[in-house]
Amino acid sequence: MDMEEEHDGCTSLVASHCAVMAENPSTAPPEGEPGSKRQKLSTVAASDDEKIQDAAPTLPRKPRYKRRKVAIFFAYCGVGYQGMQKNPGAKTIEGDLEEALYLSGAVPEQDRGQPRRYDWSRSARTDKGVSAVGQVVSGRFYVDPPGFVERLNTYLSPQIRIFGYKRVTQAFNVKKFCDRRRYVYLIPVFALDPSRHRGEIDNCLECAERGGNVLGATGKSVVESETVVEAVELGSGILSNTESASVEEKIEKVHSSDDDGTVNVDSEKNSINGTEEIKADSLNSNTLLNCSTGSAEKANDNGDDRSHTGDETSKMMECKSNGEESSETKSEFCYDNAVRERLNRILKYYEGTHNFHNFTTRTKAEDPSANRYILSFNANTVINVEGIDFIKCEVVGQSFMLHQIRKMIGLAIAIMRDLTPEPTIETAFQKKVNLNVPMAPEVGLYLDECFFTSYNKKWGDSHEELSMKDYTEVAEAFKMKYIYSHVASSEKKDGVAALWLHCLNRHYPEADNVHLHETTDTLPSSDEKPSDAITTDE
Known part of the structure; x- marks a missing residue:
């Protein structure tokens, strides 16, 4: 008798709970999901967010270029310059070229005036007033996008002209790999x-x-x-x-x-x-x-x-x-x-x-x-x-x-x-x-x-x-x-x-x-x- 009374009590509790849920359907959890899970956002609100996101302008990503190890071929008339090699307080070909490399974007701001940081080397040094037709320098520069030579010449005097550049190996050093040099008098x-x-x-x-x-x-x-x-x-x-x-x-x-x-x-x-x-x-x-x-x-x-x-x-x-x-x-x-x-x-x-x-x-x-x-x-x-x-x-x-x-x-x-x-x-x-x-x-x-x-x-x-x-x-x-x-x-x-x-x-x-x-x-x-x-x- 006691067991039957206990079973009837449980049945009545379940029936009362179902009656309450029927009176308040909004509180009932969706079918197939546990009652503790949060409800989804309304479809109206999601639609508004999508419209706002679509209306926002999309900014293009700035292209990121890599440094390239290159050898630059150029010529100069040495008159008015105190030689090729950079010398503090003197007007030199190397000094003007380094500044042009920075202004053209080939050398970043943090490396300006520090040629060792971009593996700078020259094939030959010339004395004061001496000119060159086949001078070569090498280093790691930002040569992209296309038009590097034109950009570089824009910031140089007409008596210094860049002819072009060529990709070289990462270990290349123009001074060490130069076998011979020809001068004309x-x-x-x-x-x-x-x-x-x-x-x-x-x-x-x-x-x-x-x-x-x-x-x-x-x-x-x-x-x-x-x-x-x-x-x-x-x-x-x-x-x-x-x-x-x-x-x-x-x-x-x-x-x-x-x-x-x-x-x-x-x-x-x-x-x-x-x-x-x-x-x-x-x-x-x-x-x-x-x-x-x-x-x-x-x-x-x-x-x-x-x-x-x-x-x-x-x-x-x-x-x-x-x-x-x-x-x-x-x-x-x-x-x-x-x-x-x-x-x-x-x-x-x-x-x-x-x-x-x-x-x-x-x-x-x-x-x-x-x-x-x-x-x-x-x-x-x-x-x-x-x-x-x-x-x-x-x-x-x-x-x-x-x-x-x-x-x-x-x-x-x-x-x-x-x-x-x-x-x-x-x-x-x-x-x-x-x-x-x-x-x-x-x-x-x-x-x-x-x-x-x-x-x-x-x-x-x-x-x-x-x-x-x-x-x-x-x-x-x-x-x-x-x-x-x-x-x-x-x-x-x-x-x-x-x-x-x-x-x-x-x-x-x-x-x-x-x-x-x-x-x-x-x-x-x-x-x-x-x-x-x-x-x-x-």
């Missing part, structure tokens, strides 16, 4: 004529006038053996460095000696007149040193400027501004086969591995870096630019030191002008000999191309070939418009080579006197010391 044909621009500069009317003009235009002065250089504007709109480093180096060596105690040539005996030593404090208002000519304009004992007599005036008319003589005294010198063979024979002395410590500055003979390997050196081509004939001297080597090529050219010209014998080159290679080698002006020198033979051989199947083949036409156009025209205009207007030849004469006063007086004396033989006043460390 343009020598005016008249510079090889021993009879041209010979003797005192005062006996050459046009060169004497140039000397005064160059001195005034550049504002050079000698203060504690340092020269102050200013740039002058040429007609082409390119800034020009009119300073010639040959005499600048001479001034530097007057007050210096080698660390090992060996006195250099100019500090011991060479001077502006071949007999006296130059002192910086002895250069006053009446003795102005012209660094481009290597001459000094002195006043006479009465304090008046020296005037030219009739005989001197006739001698001064022998030279003209573009290196050509007057019709009465025109030389028949030309770059014929005999002259070409002689110059190539002289240049061949440089080929091979030699110690070039005398062809640079601040490098000891014992320093392993003084040993350099020259693959080839020749002068077989003559070009005419604005009416002046120039000889293209092409030198190919693994690497070069500061001023090395200009000094090699300077000594070769001195030999061609019979100022010193050919064996002087071999003498300059000797470790125990310190020789003051003349240095040619920087105007005629430019970097022609960098070669990556080993890299192309190893990675040619998977990467683009690194060469100037794709940029030949645009490179030639740039060369003619900026580099060749500047070299020719510098010679026509300022007579850079002609003035330097007079400086070269003062570098070898004994040989110059022999030539001028037309005596029967001969130049020093190969067994005698040349007029360079060689000193040894012994």
Whole structure:
């Protein structure tokens, strides 16, 4: 009985609960779902949310680009710049290029001014005023979207032009993978004529006038053996460095000696007149040193400027501004086969591995870096630019030191002008000999191309070939418009080579006197010391 009463009680409770749920259907849970689960939002509210979401504007995602390891090929006219390598406080090609890379978006803000963060490297360094047609730099840059070259050129001066770029391996370093470098130096044909621009500069009317003009235009002065250089504007709109480093180096060596105690040539005996030593404090208002000519304009004992007599005036008319003589005294010198063979024979002395410590500055003979390997050196081509004939001297080597090529050219010209014998080159290679080698002006020198033979051989199947083949036409156009025209205009207007030849004469006063007086004396033989006043460390 008790069990039946308990069962009837449970049945009545269930029945009452069902009755309550029937009276309040909204509280009843949906079929098939537990009563504790939350109800869905109303369909009306969901519809409104969808309309709001559809009405909101959809912003496009900004594309994200990756950095690419590339090699950039470009050219520049070095006039007005203090060289290729970045130097704080100086206007350099590298400085302008780094800024253009940032402005074009190739380098982010956090890497601006920190080239190591994007693996920056250069294939070659050029001196002040030296140009380049085949310069190459490498790094990790944002080259996308298309139009990277155009964007970069927008922020560069017209005398710096980007030709293009090529993808390289991640481990690529343009300096380490560059096997060879080819430089070209343009020598005016008249510079090889021993009879041209010979003797005192005062006996050459046009060169004497140039000397005064160059001195005034550049504002050079000698203060504690340092020269102050200013740039002058040429007609082409390119800034020009009119300073010639040959005499600048001479001034530097007057007050210096080698660390090992060996006195250099100019500090011991060479001077502006071949007999006296130059002192910086002895250069006053009446003795102005012209660094481009290597001459000094002195006043006479009465304090008046020296005037030219009739005989001197006739001698001064022998030279003209573009290196050509007057019709009465025109030389028949030309770059014929005999002259070409002689110059190539002289240049061949440089080929091979030699110690070039005398062809640079601040490098000891014992320093392993003084040993350099020259693959080839020749002068077989003559070009005419604005009416002046120039000889293209092409030198190919693994690497070069500061001023090395200009000094090699300077000594070769001195030999061609019979100022010193050919064996002087071999003498300059000797470790125990310190020789003051003349240095040619920087105007005629430019970097022609960098070669990556080993890299192309190893990675040619998977990467683009690194060469100037794709940029030949645009490179030639740039060369003619900026580099060749500047070299020719510098010679026509300022007579850079002609003035330097007079400086070269003062570098070898004994040989110059022999030539001028037309005596029967001969130049020093190969067994005698040349007029360079060689000193040894012994």
